[in-house]
Amino acid sequence: MKVLIVEDEAPAFRRLEKILLEIDQSIEILEVLDSVEDTVKWVKNHEQPDLALFDIQISDGISFQIFDQVEIKCPVIFTTAFDEYLLKAFKVNSIDYLLKPIKKEDLEGALEKYRNLRVNFSQNGIDMSALLSQISFTDTKYKSRFLVKQGDKMLAIRTDDIVCFQSKHGVVHINTKNEKTYLSDFTLDDLINQLDPRLFYRANRQFIVNADYISTIHKHFKGKLLIELIHFSDEQILVSSEKATSLKQWLDQ
Template identity: 45%
Template sequence: MRVFIIEDEAPAQRRLQKMLLEIKPDCQIIGVADSIETAIELFRSNTQVDLAFMDIELADGQSFEIFNQTQVSVPVVFTTAYDAFALRAFAVNSIDYLLKPIRPEDLQRALHKWEGLHQSNLAITPDIQAIVEAMKPQNKTYKSRFLVRLGEKYVSLVTEQIAYFTTDEKLVMAITTDNKKYPIDFSLDELEDMLDPARFFRINRQFLGQISAIQSIHNYFNGKLKLILQPPTPPDKEVVVSRERATIFKNWLDQ
């Protein structure tokens, strides 16, 4: 299997290459690009490729511009940090998508899907217009309150009261601004799709936080960020933004 990788962050690029070779030792990385310009050159100069992994946000713009400037007949797996709503379009209009930071099991799923299509001689070329449309701001109504059951009583929580959501073993808990905990009958993935993305950010796999709950932000090792939330999290639960999502997080704060 011959592969292109379009990724502008060197650590993410190296990590993807390492995982690819661990899962498929016979995989050949025949081209790597870190910008729209170098990716266009790559596609124009080498057509003997089976699969391309393509990050959406590159240093010089969104990778969709590549499709406007050159023909891409290669199946594409997008790597992205976009919300769950837009991800549905990636799943339908490309081979697959990988949510950053990429997990080995997700990469294996995408490769398995590609192998099935390849063996059946089925080709999928990305419908870029459909993906771009899905990424545009939607006239969507976001959840404003949650009805929570506490024993024999019900409590209505408005989203302004919720500082952050976190996983506690197998439960998802809403932590309010006055430091009370309420069980929520939704996963963090589902909550991410329900809540206003201008106010709530998926910090990592354990935390979904409201912007007003972020008390301070600190540089952490290897390009990560460490957040201090209010109310405070337990001492054994550090709130860390991965290197791959750090830039996205900063852009979210700066919008």
């Protein structure tokens, strides 16, 4: 199996290489690349691998940008320290999504999934590349409205009018641009999979914020960031230093 790795952190690459060879010593690592630019150049000038492992956040952007510039025909396993890109990963040729630090059993399971797909579809005469393209680019439907209770009435709140979702005391509050608050039956984990990732970002355990209502981002101590929202001033919204880079990349789309 010929594998391409896109990873900008040397320790993470060494860990991947070690685990891959522990699982299967016949695996050939064709190249290790650390940027969108280098990966695009490599793909244009080389035969595509059997499988690729892409870190999502790399030195000059996010690896989804690669798909905008060249055609990736092989299946991809994404690796990342964060989980907010899950839906986006499955809109391209992803067969799995592994959270760092990568565990051997998780990578082994992803490779087994790849082998099963390849064997099953080749035996039945199905073009795996064609199948992946059919799966990969199906449009994901995100929620455009939320139905909420207000006394004995029901209201439909437009998603575009929602400034943020806040989890408080185990209950999720929907905060709108007219500075009203409604209760939701969903958890933040449920919501992040129903919202357009271009517009909504999981800032921390308590908040999902809408990009259209971010007014200012302040640098905070120890590399953290502080988000200020229009029409919402109840609490400070802190982003950890670990997520600060992904927030800036998300906003700079």
